[in-house]
Amino acid sequence: MQTGTWKSVFAVACVGVLATLAVGLGGCSGGEKREVERVNITPRSVPEPLRGTIGSLATSSAGEPMLISGFGLVVGLNGTGGGLLDERIAATMEREMALLGVGQGADVEGTSLEDPITRRPKTAGQLLRDKNVAVVLVQAVLPRGAPANYQFDAYVQAMNATSLEGGRLWTTTLRLGPVGVFGGVQTRKV
Secondary structure, rough: HHHHHHHHHHEEEEEHHHHHHHHHHOOOOOOOOOOOOOOOOOOOOOOOHHHOHHOOOOOOOOOOOOEEEEEEEEEEOOOOOOOOOOOOHHHHHHHHHHOOOOOOOOOOOOOOOOOOOOOOOOOHHHHHHOOOEEEEEEEEEOOOOOOOOOOOEEEEEEOOOOOOOOEEEEOOOEEEEOOOOOOOOOEEEO
C-alpha cells in the first residue's frame, strides 16, 4: 500500500472519531443541574481508632440483640411443681401440647406421662397439675443474624413450682419478642 493511502485512511478515521466525540459529548451537557441537599451528620462518640471513619458516622442494626422467649416444661421434679397456673398460660400450654401430640395415644408406658390409675397417657391438663412437672418461662437474647446451631444462655423462670432442682427442661419453641399467651399477639418461630 502506498504512503499516501495510509495518510488518507488515517485522516478519515480521525475525522470520524472527532465527529463521534462531538455528537456524544453534546448529549452530556444539557438540562438544569439539580442542587444536592447537604445533611449535617454528627459523629457518634466512638473509640479513637474509629474517629474520622465510616464507623463514627454509620450504625448497623445487624448485631443488635433480639429477645426470644417461650413457655416450656420442666419434668422430673421432686414434688415441687404442679402449682396454680394462670388460666391463659394453662390454655397456651394445653394447646401447644395438643399440637405436639401429648396425651394422644403415644406409647408412654412406665414414664411420668402415664396416668398411674388408668394406665393411659395423661392429658395436657393432668400433666400441668402433676407435682413433678412445672411450666417455665424461657428467655434468651441472641444477636441478629446468629448462624444455625448458635449456642446461647437462657434464663428459665418457674411459673408454678417452688423449685426446679433436679428437673429437665424439655425442648421449648422460642419465638421473637416477649412471650405471648393463647389469644394474644403471636410472633414467628425462631
